[in-house]
Amino acid sequence: MLEMKEISRVYRTDLVETHALRELSLSVDTGEFVAVTGPSGSGKTTFLNIAGLLETATSGEYSLDGTDVSGLNDNQRSRIRNEKIGFIFQSFNLIPDLNIFDNVDVPLRYRGFDGAERRGRIEKALDQVGLAARMKHLPSQLSGGQQQRAAIARALAGGPSFLLADEPTGNLDSLMARQVMDLLEKINNEGTTIVMVTHDPELARRAHRNVQLLDGQLASPDPFSASQSTPIEADLQPVA
């Protein structure tokens, strides 16, 4: 599904050269639920941006669904983002002026679906996250948990190959966080691959596999996998 080989990302200014990722190699299989953890500055966000085709790597190879996406132009990258990737953000990133129906509609508009197709997909996605009755509400009229579920519906509506979640429960209380995680697990059980960046060891444990980043490299192949008997929670505590 997702295969990165020796991906590096260097940010250069006149004075400083920052290596955000250093020859990172990682593969995620179809149907997996992978948690990516690591302290601040470890390269999680850069990894997520490159995985989501929001940034390009300085070097290395990246293939998605069997397609080499390293050398694609902006249009091609946008198309793949639209068709194959669903994004879930920590701060939900719903457009405040649009109601939930129209928010879920956004990626479908760029896909070129006709009105009936879009409506069908939106209603199905909102039904999937339990918000069918709230489709005419504005984001500000929903709770945080509901907003994140709406964002998940938006990510699901296009039928993506995999979801990229960036701290999906970071802005939620524990109850709502649990509900969102239950929903993500359900979606994963239905066959959607999920890559989730998180600070929360509790959440990381619910993934099939854990990947820890440190200084832009893999620190541990699987620090929190369900099969591991001694989780190294202490490593994650300093994370801001």
Added chain:
Amino acid sequence: MFLYNLRLARMSLMKQPLLTTLMVSAIGIGVGACMTILTFVYVLSSDPIPEKSDELFAVRVDSWNPESPYDDDKPEEAPWQLTHTDAMALLESDVPTRHAAMRKAVYTVVPDNPEVAPFFNVARMTGGDFFEMFQVPFLYGSGWGPSADENAENVIVLGHETNEKVFGGTNSVGKTITLGTEIFTVVGVIDDWQPHILFYDMNNGETNPVEDIFLPFSITDRREINGAGNTNCWKDEQIDGYFDLLRSECVYVQFWAELNSAEQKAEYQRWLDNYTEGQKALGRFQRPTNNRLSTVTEWMEVQDVVEDEVMVVMSIGFLFLTACLVNTIGLILARFVAKGPIIGLRRALGASKAAIFRQHLVEVGLVGVAGGVLGLILSRLGIKGVQQLLSESDNLAALNLDLLLITFGIAVVSAIVAGLYPTWRVCQLPPAGYLKTQ
């Protein structure tokens, strides 16, 4: 997708009404000022009688001073007007389909009704061909026939206003009217007629209103009248009174001929050349032969109807518009950059740069349309204001469909031009950089 973008644009503009108002105002004021000027230039430079302007010719012969040209700035041109002698001679030609000599005069109208005080009125002394040649519309009656010209008959065609004043707007054909001490018989009353350029006599004020009294030119040859308008003389000659002026080398008569084909024009040109050759033999026309036949639009160019000063004012108008656009660019840029997080989100969700570009282009286009509406309103006010200043030009400028479309075109194109850079800038925003901050 266009309708979707239109909806997004409307929502975006309504979300920040103050900023939107500023942007629309900047475009509207710039376009309004520019269009006010452009309207005047456009109207002044457009053909006042397009149906037949190519068949109407201002006729000029160069009887001027052998030592210097009539106009030092345009030495190749013949004098703007003719001498009375030449005008009367040209009327003898039977080559043109129609022709008319003409000049301005002033008369005192003395109404029969004692309750209406006598008043001055500007008259045009001309030939009976004038009315058909220039397609003058009549409310009652018509122009006079050739015999009235030949016999200098006391016939008169009234303008709409004078007929209203003297005859209460009724059909006055056949009635008499007193001018000074002479009595004239009304043969026709002109309907509303005001070419935006007084093309047949641009030498005496191209934006003046049409005269309200028309009399046979031949009267001027036989009886003394109060002439008006520009008279230019070059020869050191004794002029003691009206009839000396008629025989002098002073020019003050306008002359027009209707020539319906190239052959007819060529034949008339030969006729004029023969005439001037004959005059040379008599000791006149000592300058090189320079007989000119200018169509209405050519004549407008010679007369500098759209003068250099107007072009300068027009440039100032466009500069003002440019200044407004620069402000608009700043406002649009501020607005679009503030939308960075939403744009980043849309990019993450699959919008290409081109899609974002189109979306924001629709938004600036909508600003342009709103600016165009405001610009139109301001243009109307501006034109009214300038008309107040130039009271003689009541009918000078009116926004027709062409100008309406041009106003909208300028507004939309201006807004899009102003929006191109900010739109391009927002397309370059890295989407990843804004997603965390949303």
